[in-house]
Amino acid sequence: MTTDSHGSDGVTEAEPEPGGYTAYDPAMTTPECYTCSQEARLDGLPLSERIAFDQHWRVAHAFDTALPGWLVLLPRRHVTAVHELTDAEATTLGTWQVRLSRALHDVTGCIKTYVAQFAEVEGFAHVHFHVMPRMANLPQELRGPKVFELLRRPAQQRVTADLVDEIARSLHTRLTSSSERSSSCCPAAGSRNETGPG
Template identity: 45%
Template structure:
C-alpha cells in the first residue's frame, strides 16, 4: 500500500502547500490539508511506523516536547479555548502514525465538537484555506513556536 505520509516526508508528493512548522531529529510538524481550519497541525515521525508501540523512548520524549510546545503556542491565540490531540493512523494511505493537534475555538459549533471536528478536513476547492493563507499561517506559527520555552 502506498504511504502518503512517507511520500510527503520525502518531498515526492507534499500534502500541504505550506512549509513545515517544525523539523526535529525524529519528528516533523506539518499543517493538514485540505482544511478550512487554520492551525490543524499534524506531527509526523520521520521513519515509517504504524503503531505507537514501535516508537523508542527517545522518540516519545521528543514527541512530548513537541506536543507541549505546540499547545503552548496555540494557546497564545485568545480565540483558542482548548486543544484536541488525536492519533488513529487508520485512513486509506495514512497507516503511518501521525498525531493531529487541533485548536478548538470557543465558538466551534456543537455539531463539530469532539471527533466530529474531522468534518473540517472534508473540504475541497474554495472551502479550503488558500495556499497563500496556509503558508502565512505556518510562517507565523513557526515564529510563535520558536518563542515557547
C-alpha cells in the same frame, strides 16, 4: 548536534541516534507512504509541510481542512503503530504536543486544542497526531471527534493556501523563537535535525 548551516535553506543532516539511524534515513521510510515520500524531499517542501522539526518529529499544517491551524505531528521514520515508537521518540512526543498547543493558542487564540491519532485512512497508515485548535466559536455540532467533519468540506470552504502559509509562518516564528527553544526539548533552528528551516 551540529548547528551550523549548509545549503540554500540553512539545514544540515541529522547525526545518528544511539539506536543507529538518523532522523531521515531512506532505509527507515517506505516509498509508498505519503508521509515518507514527503520526508524524503524535506528540503523542497513548503514551510506549511515543515513548520518545525527535530530529529524525531515534523510538524505540518493539514491539507484539505476547513479549520485554520489544524496541525499534524509526524514521526520522521516509518511507524504504523504508537507502540513502535522508540523511547527517544516517545520522550519528545508529549513535549511537542504541548509546544504545538501553546503555539496554536498564541497564534490562533484557541481556547484549547484537541489531539487525536488514528492513522486509518488508506495511504496514511504512518502514525500521525492531529493537533487541532478548538476555537471558542466552534459550533457544537463540530466539537470533539466531530471536528473531523472539517476534513470533509467542499473545496470552497477549505482554508486557502494564503492563510495556511500565513499561519505556518506565524507558528514557525513562534516555535523557533529563542524563548520557546529555551523552555522546550528542542534546540535552535538552522539544522535539519533541529526545529526547522533556517
